[in-house]
Amino acid sequence: MLRSFSMFMFLLAVWLLLSGHYDMLIVGFGLLSCLGVVLIARRMDIVDREGHPIHLTWRAPLYWLWLGWEIAKSNWAVIKVILGPRNRLQPQVIRATASQETDVGLVTFANSITLTPGTVSVLVNRDWIDVHALTQETADGLMIGDMNQRVCQMEGTGAKRKGD
Amino acid sequence: MEIVNHILFYASWALLAAGGLLCVIGAFGLVRFPETYTRMHAAGVIDTGGALLILAGLMLQSGLTLETVKLALIMFFLLFTSPTAGYALARGTWSAGHRPITHTRSDARTDGHSDSAGMTDDG
Numbered sequence: 001m002l003r004s005f006s007m008f009m010f011l012l013a014v015w016l017l018l019s020g021h022y023d024m025l026i027v028g029f030g031l032l033s034c035l036g037v038v039l040i041a042r043r044m045d046i047v048d049r050e051g052h053p054i055h056l057t058w059r060a061p062l063y064w065l066w067l068g069w070e071i072a073k074s075n076w077a078v079i080k081v082i083l084g085p086r087n088r089l090q091p092q093v094i095r096a097t098a099s100q101e102t103d104v105g106l107v108t109f110a111n112s113i114t115l116t117p118g119t120v121s122v123l124v125n126r127d128w129i130d131v132h133a134l135t136q137e138t139a140d141g142l143m144i145g146d147m148n149q150r151v152c153q154m155e156g157t158g159a160k161r162k163g164d
Numbered sequence: 165m166e167i168v169n170h171i172l173f174y175a176s177w178a179l180l181a182a183g184g185l186l187c188v189i190g191a192f193g194l195v196r197f198p199e200t201y202t203r204m205h206a207a208g209v210i211d212t213g214g215a216l217l218i219l220a221g222l223m224l225q226s227g228l229t230l231e232t233v234k235l236a237l238i239m240f241f242l243l244f245t246s247p248t249a250g251y252a253l254a255r256g257t258w259s260a261g262h263r264p265i266t267h268t269r270s271d272a273r274t275d276g277h278s279d280s281a282g283m284t285d286d287g
Binding site: 018089091105116 | 186188189192193196197198200202204205206208210212213216218220230233234237244246247248250251254255258264266267
């Protein structure tokens with residue numbers, strides 16, 4: 001119930017920010033449509049830890065800040081490869097360990113890999129992700145496992161390294 | 165106040181120009197790289213660096229208004245949808261049977277590969 005209420009407030013906040021019309025009738029329609037969406041979502045049984053992950057509200061932005069810096073660094077690395085000589089290209093497929101316990105965590109890890117240019121998730125599995133890396137440098141960066149552990153911290157399970 | 169507006173104006177154009185430049189570089193890489201997988205990395209520069217810088221520049225242009233909130237939401241959604249689309253593309257390419265060309269370390273390139281980049285296609 002708390003989760004449904006939180007979802008309603010989130011939807012309402014987004015509605016108010018997107019609308020820009022604040023007379024009674026229009027806001028009333030907004031309230032009704034947010035309520036309708038929450039009711040439908042409850043009926044579909046998707047108002048859960050995965051559909052509305054409020055437990056990530058504070059940890060996720062911290063992770064995104066770190067990810068933003070990683071994106072900036074890897075953008076620079078890929079730009080150097082694009083503009084550099086052809087033999088700088090060292091494409092390879094590597095298998096990164098994924099120690100996340102939740103689906104949200106695993107998807108976040110896979111998406112983060114793709115978001116940092118120089119590494120793209122190709123095959124995602126329960127315990128590992130096959131990653132296409134552009135250069136040795138970007139491959140090594142991922143194999144250290146820093147991103148893996150940070151996603152684990154974000155999903156709140158801590159880094160349990162499998163296979164170590 | 166006047167001076168702050170000037171700084172914001174030039175900062176926003178610097179961001180827009182940088183974002184545009186990244187898009188051009190990404191497009192250049194898209195043409196230059198040999199196959200789908202490597203080209204996806206060049207496309208990654210466009211939809212992270214290029215898109216984020218352009219959106220940040222536009223946010224400075226619109227200032228503290230609802231438009232900025234909308235641009236922030238666009239940025240937010242873009243960061244979720246573009247890697248998902250990228251994964252669909254990569255996975256689809258893999259499922260279609262295309263395997264990436266892989267680099268053999270330069271110190272092991274004496275095994276008679278005629279390919280100058282030392283790349284093999286095991287697909």
